[in-house]
Amino acid sequence: MAADALTIPLLSVNVSLAEPGIYKNKETRSGINKKPVSGPIALGPAGLAGDEQADLVNHGGPDKAVCVYSCVHYGHWERVLGKKLDYGAFGENFTVDRRIENEVCIGDVFRLGEVKLQVSQPRQPCWKLAMKWGLDELPSLVLQSGATGFYFRVLEPGAVSKGELVLIERPKDTATVAEANRILFIDKDDEEGIRRMLAIQALSEGWKERLRRRLEKRKAE
Numbered sequence: 001m002a003a004d005a006l007t008i009p010l011l012s013v014n015v016s017l018a019e020p021g022i023y024k025n026k027e028t029r030s031g032i033n034k035k036p037v038s039g040p041i042a043l044g045p046a047g048l049a050g051d052e053q054a055d056l057v058n059h060g061g062p063d064k065a066v067c068v069y070s071c072v073h074y075g076h077w078e079r080v081l082g083k084k085l086d087y088g089a090f091g092e093n094f095t096v097d098r099r100i101e102n103e104v105c106i107g108d109v110f111r112l113g114e115v116k117l118q119v120s121q122p123r124q125p126c127w128k129l130a131m132k133w134g135l136d137e138l139p140s141l142v143l144q145s146g147a148t149g150f151y152f153r154v155l156e157p158g159a160v161s162k163g164e165l166v167l168i169e170r171p172k173d174t175a176t177v178a179e180a181n182r183i184l185f186i187d188k189d190d191e192e193g194i195r196r197m198l199a200i201q202a203l204s205e206g207w208k209e210r211l212r213r214r215l216e217k218r219k220a221e
Contacts, residue, residue: 014088034088107202
């Protein structure tokens with residue numbers, strides 16, 4: 001794909017502070033209740049100004065600075081949940097308007113105004129999404145659907161607002177977000193696929209570590 005062949009409309013930039021909640025009768029905190037912001041907002045290596053994650057082990061950090069999700073998927077989830085979804089409904093920082101998982105690749109570099117971003121890994125939905133929408137099986141349903149979204153790391157910081165994400169660079173050896181999801185979550189015994197993913201330099205270290213452990217387990221067996 002030519003570097004100028006893929007543009008992704010960015011419809012909304014969303015943030016939230018961590019808030020208290022209850023899940024399975026336990027008190028917790030989460031920053032999943034993202035709301036749109038108006039006007040430019042600062043984006044640095046750790047994420048957007050005014051955005052917060054309660055669980056810094058599994059959320060946030062340089063490889064997961066920005067969570068991206070497509071509103072193209074909203075219609076399906078509105079039918080599943082029986083509710084209207086607003087921008088930020090899946091806890092995403094960027095709500096985009098394109099079916100992204102089969103088009104976007106690990107390591108893709110996008111320009112958004114003065115900011116440069118790189119795709120680091122797919123998003124793995126967790127129980128906080130279930131808590132938000134009151135459906136325990138929702139994270140599993142998202143994985144099964146393949147409509148996971150993905151994360152950006154920040155290569156060049158700056159201010160961001162609604163506009164267009166423009167692909168400017170793609171690694172020679174890479175894989176789509178959909179293919180990465182398949183290897184990690186579906187075809188877990190695809191050793192060739194695992195090795196192919198590990199060879200992608202831009203893949204987040206967290207995902208690489210999980211894949212290395214899987215290979216080591218297969219060798220031990």
